[in-house]
Amino acid sequence: MLSEFSLIDRYFAQRARQHTRRAALGIGDDCALIAPAAGEMLAVSTDMLVEGRHFFADVDPHALGHKALAVNLSDLAAMGAAPLGFTLACALPKPREDWLAAFSAGLFELADRYDCELIGGDTTAGPLNLCLTVFGSVRQDAALRRDAARDGDDIWVSGTPGDARAGLGVLRGEWQTSGADAAADVAHFRRALEYPEPRVALGLALRGVARAALDLSDGLAGDLRHILERSRLAAAIDVDALPVSPALARLPRAVQLQCALAGGDDYELCFTAARDQREAVEAAAQQAGVRVTRIGTMSALTSPAAAVPAIAWRDAAGAPLDLTLQGFDHFHAD
């Protein structure tokens, strides 16, 4: 068995040292030293992933390495911040070399694509737990904040939310794909669940175009509420406008809605922009190579004292839909 230090060294520190460019001081000292670009702020986000909660015990470690960083890069994307680096703290039941080799490969393949350096970390024995903290750079006045939406803004979403939740449902046996595309659909859903793509390029392209933004980690219905609460607004969503992947469209309509509205783990961006920015939003999406869809409108609160900002769900004809879905809460049942 490798000792802690040689294990960290082989799979993380050696690699980190080879790639250290931006940090003035990286792995191997008490602290790393980094700075945002001149005139910019450091954007910081942290996410903890726990076995049995965020991934299955038998998850492919390569996919887990990818996803652990992807969900953190997604937070940078949602602020319009450019990735700089990250720290990795992990508890491992025992240091298995094959597991670490695959995990670190998945992690660094994504890190390299976004030029995001490993600058520090901690490793200990314990129930499998991954905690990443990611650092990006953004001008303070260009950051896409949750409290920046305004009355009348369009509401947009990237990609096709719901596919990750559909993948989880297939793995759990909640529903099955069928027909000629059954196997391809399963592969599509699993890829959405295991290899989410952080929308970093879209977040960067939306600076100066979008107002508020966040990433969909807990589901559109739950996450959108965060923008509503912080911006003190209400929203109307055209449920028929929700972009649905061809694979998800082949599942029953009720499953589609459950996945697209209450499914977590998509890491697509939900953002608002002024009506006169529609062409600019489309241009940003094209530049980033990501599909975006306009799904609704922000509106003033009917009563400023309303305790819970409301989302009005409507169909394409404008008729109200009664949906009692919500984003999942980690201390409640999913």
Next chain:
Amino acid sequence: MLSEFSLIDRYFAQRARQHTRRAALGIGDDCALIAPAAGEMLAVSTDMLVEGRHFFADVDPHALGHKALAVNLSDLAAMGAAPLGFTLACALPKPREDWLAAFSAGLFELADRYDCELIGGDTTAGPLNLCLTVFGSVRQDAALRRDAARDGDDIWVSGTPGDARAGLGVLRGEWQTSGADAAADVAHFRRALEYPEPRVALGLALRGVARAALDLSDGLAGDLRHILERSRLAAAIDVDALPVSPALARLPRAVQLQCALAGGDDYELCFTAARDQREAVEAAAQQAGVRVTRIGTMSALTSPAAAVPAIAWRDAAGAPLDLTLQGFDHFHAD
């Protein structure tokens, strides 16, 4: 049972919002936004604490809140960085209000003393795990780096290392205190183990005075090797010069050495400084209100190709001592 969001809100986010001053954007968005002082770098460190490994399951949650932040502030101290803020990610088996109230009280009492803001976090269900990432500010050329020691430097240590390990030994029944001071000694050891004081003021006072520094988390024998490896030097330590607390001095000499040399969890600083800085070191210690003791000397490697930099352990008369102690390695037995 409180939901995840209301629980986070009550014990962490509300408090964090009340105290947000330095961060341009704190808890409640996808990222926090912070910046180091003008012309300075951001010092970043992360530590993960796991039940059964870093603390007992029945630990006083107030002490745990203190220690989780203290061990991270200690890393800033070891760089000579001034605390700015921290993120807290935690996995909790279930959100128990009394536990959270005590934990957050211990955490914020220390945070307030060092003017260190909670700027972000993540909470999830899972086996108890605390991961903090701490941020400080330091001028790049003033940082106390592990690779900065030089041949002939004095080696210093703060406080009385070994007390935390003595406390662990008492709790585990490895040894017992005796005599008239037995109860007071146990209380002293437990306080060292449960409420370590990060040497932030000393680290700041040593900027421009000390060269290399680190904090003693794994024990002097193991931690000092990190300075030797990074600075490509050897060291001679006068074991009889090691500062030992009155409580530890009442335990057998073999226990004293085991605790002082191989005991972890002290979070005292070990640092090097040029011989002509002795008065300046003493003045810095006095300013910080911390005792410091000169325990040895750095020296050139006898063979540049030596695989493992050596520590020569000597008594006050200069005679060599054979010690086969080492800092503990989290994947080996403690």
